Amino acid sequence: MPVDETRVLTNSSASARIIAAGIVIAFCYWASTVIVTVLVAVLMAYFLDPVVMWLESMRVPRAIGALLVVLVTLALLAVVGWSLIDRADQFGQDWPKYREPLHAASQAFQSRLDSLEAHVSEIEPAAKAGQRSVTITESHPVRDALVGRLDLLYGFILAATFVPFLVFFMLAAKRQVWHATMQLFPTGDRTQVKDTLTEVTQVLRSYLMGTSLVGLIIVLASWLFFWGMGLDFPFLTALVSGLCNLIPYLGAPLSWVPPMLIGLKQYHTVGPYIVMIAMLTFFHIVAANLLVPALVGWKVRLNALALTVALLFWGFMWGAMGLVLAIPITAVIKVICDHVERLQPIGRWLSA
Numbered sequence: 001m002p003v004d005e006t007r008v009l010t011n012s013s014a015s016a017r018i019i020a021a022g023i024v025i026a027f028c029y030w031a032s033t034v035i036v037t038v039l040v041a042v043l044m045a046y047f048l049d050p051v052v053m054w055l056e057s058m059r060v061p062r063a064i065g066a067l068l069v070v071l072v073t074l075a076l077l078a079v080v081g082w083s084l085i086d087r088a089d090q091f092g093q094d095w096p097k098y099r100e101p102l103h104a105a106s107q108a109f110q111s112r113l114d115s116l117e118a119h120v121s122e123i124e125p126a127a128k129a130g131q132r133s134v135t136i137t138e139s140h141p142v143r144d145a146l147v148g149r150l151d152l153l154y155g156f157i158l159a160a161t162f163v164p165f166l167v168f169f170m171l172a173a174k175r176q177v178w179h180a181t182m183q184l185f186p187t188g189d190r191t192q193v194k195d196t197l198t199e200v201t202q203v204l205r206s207y208l209m210g211t212s213l214v215g216l217i218i219v220l221a222s223w224l225f226f227w228g229m230g231l232d233f234p235f236l237t238a239l240v241s242g243l244c245n246l247i248p249y250l251g252a253p254l255s256w257v258p259p260m261l262i263g264l265k266q267y268h269t270v271g272p273y274i275v276m277i278a279m280l281t282f283f284h285i286v287a288a289n290l291l292v293p294a295l296v297g298w299k300v301r302l303n304a305l306a307l308t309v310a311l312l313f314w315g316f317m318w319g320a321m322g323l324v325l326a327i328p329i330t331a332v333i334k335v336i337c338d339h340v341e342r343l344q345p346i347g348r349w350l351s352a
Helices: 003-030 032-057 062-093 095-122 141-172 174-182 187-229 234-245 251-262 271-300 304-318 320-339 341-351
Strands: none
Touching: 003 032, 003 304, 032 062, 032 141, 032 187, 032 304, 032 320, 062 141, 062 234, 141 174, 174 187, 187 234, 187 271, 187 320, 234 251, 234 271, 251 271, 304 320, 304 341, 320 341
16 A cells, blocks of 8 residues: 555544544533433442342342342431431521621621722722713622522432432343343454453452542541540531542542531631641541552552543543542543553553
């Protein structure tokens, strides 16, 4: 084949790959609700599958075992949710006590801002005589925020209602889904596909189990710390703060917010807040540098640069859920790259 024709084919192939990548990224962005719902259901199915397998070893039919596991999980989530709602209601009743320091801080900030605006207005040119001023009436920001949050809440509830059904079907029909997936590939490639899916299962299960254990340790440590400080709602605060602490890089500052907000009623000096920030940052450092590498990192094997890029990309695509799903998605991509010969350099880069 002539060199010019080879060059044209190469350029066409590269252009087609770029266009295909753009289509995939656009689909992931616009269909984020559907994709995130399916991915959350997949992760929950991988997490709950060992329990279903244990029930199956006890001669419980797989469909019944999957139904029992899903129902028990929903019951536990309902109990935790009810506890959170009860604590949130109590927090709402005490809100006037929390509002006073926030109001004082906002008043001080507003006075500084008014002073700054007054100094800026002194250097602005004076309005000309007879010049008309036009006032533009904007919609109320609080109302717009509430309407926007209601739309997000509706989308979240709509997506969450599908998760239990998806998890049940994935658990109950695991073998049928596995067999159907194998049939999608040529006979000569099925062994390689089976090995890839087996390693994906091991990576995701290890990541979920390790992350859950790390989260449990952080929540318990935070609970004991807040209880020792005499902070109100120690378990609720530890649960929210500990889960925030699991987020890579951003977890430390996010974990400061719940205890600092709860402590507004009790602490009126800087010392307790410095202690909380220092201790929660210490928890984050220990989790990121000791617990996560020991319990999660040995199986995931992603370098810091790849992890940071993945968090930025999926966080931009899907917001908070993108930060949660970034690591498992990138880990699965790495496993796939390791088992496809032409993609192995990408897999080596992700783990370098």
